[in-house]
Amino acid sequence: MENAVSPLAHPFPDDMPDIAGVTLRVARARYKNWDRVDLTYAELCEGTHVAGVFTTSACASSEVEMGREQVKQGIARALIVNAGNSNAFTGYRGREAVKQIVDQVAAHLGCAPGEVFVSSTGVIGVPLPKDKALAGVAAALEAGPCSWEDAALAISTTDTFAKGANASAMIGGTRVELAGIIKGSGMIAPDMATMLGYIFTDAAVEPAFLQQLLTQANRQTFSCITVDGDTSTSDTVMAFATGKAGNAPLASFDDPGADAFAAALTDLCRQLAQLVVRDGEGASKFIAIRVSGAASDESAHRIGMAIANSPLVKTAIAGEDANWGRVVMAVGKAGEPADRDRLSIAFGGIWTARNGLPVENYDEAPVAAHLKGQEIDIAVDLGLGEGRATVWTCDLTHGYISINADYRS
DSSP states (O other): OOSOOOTTOOOOOSOOOOOTTEEEEEEOOOOSSOOSOOEEEEEEOTTOEEEEEEOOOTTOOHHHHHHHHHGGGOBOSEEEEEEEEOOOSOHHHHHHHHHHHHHHHHHHHTOOGGGEEEEEEEESSSOOOHHHHHHHHHHHHHSOOOOHHHHHHHTOSSOSSOEEEEEEEEETTEEEEEEEEEEOSSSOOOSSOOSEEEEEEOSOBOHHHHHHHHHHHHHHTGGGBOSSSOOOSSOEEEEEEOOTTOOOOBOSTTSTTHHHHHHHHHHHHHHHHHHHHHTOTTOOOEEEEEEEEESSHHHHHHHHHHHHTOHHHHHHHHTTOOOTHHHHHHHHHTOSOOOGGGOEEEETTEEEEETTEEOTTOOOHHHHHHHTSSEEEEEEEOSSSSEEEEEEEEOOOHHHHHHHHTTTO
């Protein structure tokens, strides 16, 4: 937490609910040369169901590879998150370190090793120190319970603020709670999730349906954000359902309350995803890009991400320059159906170009005023079909270079 707090930061919620069946603890493993908690342990009650989405990176960490297999069983008893060391690109030594953690926690809980999940985040290419992991996990197992904010701070790396969000839903006559924490600031361009995010609910949800709901929510939220166009080797988002609320278990959308729970989960994921963008490394502006009139929703999403990942667009926004020609460029390079003579572009609700031409008597002053704010809205209409999507990103400033030039120090 050495970097100045992002100007786009949101305060950590003071109304985060307790989730029955979840106990959080933190400890100091000292994976890096710092004096802060850097290991989080979430103990989950028996019968907890789990779902997860993981990075599409071909160089994924052992934690991700193991998690992909474990989550198929749908059962979880514990989660360990290490910060400061991603344990990625570390070969058999990295896998041995994860196995040591899994066996240590499983022995403590008396559960199967496959019910213990591990995530790590930080520097790539350095094996997770087994001695530090052993001591850190031991300390966490004996630590007293901590708050959501403590847990969120412990999983952070270059984050400048702790990130958490909550939601609730009614299933029949039963109110269920959802709470989530996430870390992420750079290396954000997920095809599935973003960095490390964990959602906990006291709802009873069958594993297959929980996986369906998380995958669906992910497509509309975590897969719609980007900071720098780089996909992490460790990206993970998991959802844990303890069932302690006592509702009739949800198994499909035919069940009463399933739609309400799905909406709450998606809302929570959207909150968490946007918090990551608001903490984008060096960010000074939060940018929403709304694409409509595309050939399909998938095409709209790809066009939106092409705009969001364009260094020229992002630096123009950082410089508060209403250069809509850079948006035209990004649409054209996306490789998706587009017609120059139907394309329209707006900033802050003000159309700058319509049907392939600059708006007649266009006044740049209100657009320039919009770009001086911290919340930027870009709209693109392709005039081709009904496809639409919204993606979120941040601007690209000198601060991003400074943070990443010094990352390993």
